Amino acid sequence: xxxxxxxxxxxxxxxxxxxxxxxxxxxxxxxxxxxxxxxxxxxxxxxxxxxxxxxxxxxxxxxxxxxxxxxxxxxxxxxxxxxxxxxxxxxxxxxxxxxxxxxxxxxxxxxxxxxx
Amino acid sequence: xxxxxxxxxxxxxxxxxxxxxxxxxxxxxxxxxxxxxxxxxxxxxxxxxxxxxxxxxxxxxxxxxxxxxxxxxxxxxxxxxxxxxxxxxxxxxxxxxxxxxxxxxxx
Numbered sequence: 001x002x003x004x005x006x007x008x009x010x011x012x013x014x015x016x017x018x019x020x021x022x023x024x025x026x027x028x029x030x031x032x033x034x035x036x037x038x039x040x041x042x043x044x045x046x047x048x049x050x051x052x053x054x055x056x057x058x059x060x061x062x063x064x065x066x067x068x069x070x071x072x073x074x075x076x077x078x079x080x081x082x083x084x085x086x087x088x089x090x091x092x093x094x095x096x097x098x099x100x101x102x103x104x105x106x107x108x109x110x111x112x113x114x115x116x
Numbered sequence: 117x118x119x120x121x122x123x124x125x126x127x128x129x130x131x132x133x134x135x136x137x138x139x140x141x142x143x144x145x146x147x148x149x150x151x152x153x154x155x156x157x158x159x160x161x162x163x164x165x166x167x168x169x170x171x172x173x174x175x176x177x178x179x180x181x182x183x184x185x186x187x188x189x190x191x192x193x194x195x196x197x198x199x200x201x202x203x204x205x206x207x208x209x210x211x212x213x214x215x216x217x218x219x220x221x222x223x
Binding site for chain 1: 159209210
């Protein structure tokens with residue numbers, strides 16, 4: 001496997017369910033991200049992890065809980081979601097250099113989430 | 117915070133040239149990136165400008181003017197496969213994206 005892999009590709013869940021999205025990167029990068037993409041809206045940054053430490057939580061509701069056990073894996077745990085949370089959730093990784101610069105991000109194919 | 121503005125839609129014919137403008141507001145950034153996303157696909161990196169000026173990558177070129185808080189992506193010799201959404205993004209320790217421009221190429 002190469003690049004950034006996300007599972008599952010599609011997920012339908014009820015508002016009382018608990019589920020997790022998984023992201024794995026095989027690029028040796030040290031930064032990983034969760035983005036939410038809703039129709040006709042910009043990609044919204046949710047969480048940033050640099051060197052496994054969470055460096056940004058972009059005012060995301062607590063029903064979304066990230067976990068980064070190592071530099072290759074990133075999870076997004078979901079519980080008691082709302083229908084408006086239905087969207088494409090994209091994981092990305094990049095290599096942050098010593099100056100904190102990231103040039104190119106590599107994205108997974110995303111998980112299409114539908115909350116019913 | 118950071119914000120980026122780009123047109124929502126552009127339509128052009130095969131073989132034409134399209135310029136997608138991106139204006140931004142930020143308190144600081146390292147560079148401006150461009151990404152392409154086909155329907156149902158993942159965003160993929162196209163170009164990055166750290167310095168003012170033009171960067172050319174095949175049929176695609178990108179430009180940055182920090183003094184004008186402005187950049188653009190130039191698509192030349194348009195092909196049907198270029199129909200996609202194009203996003204500009206500000207790079208600092210993360211990527212902040214614009215809303216995207218949907219480019220439709222007609223025969």
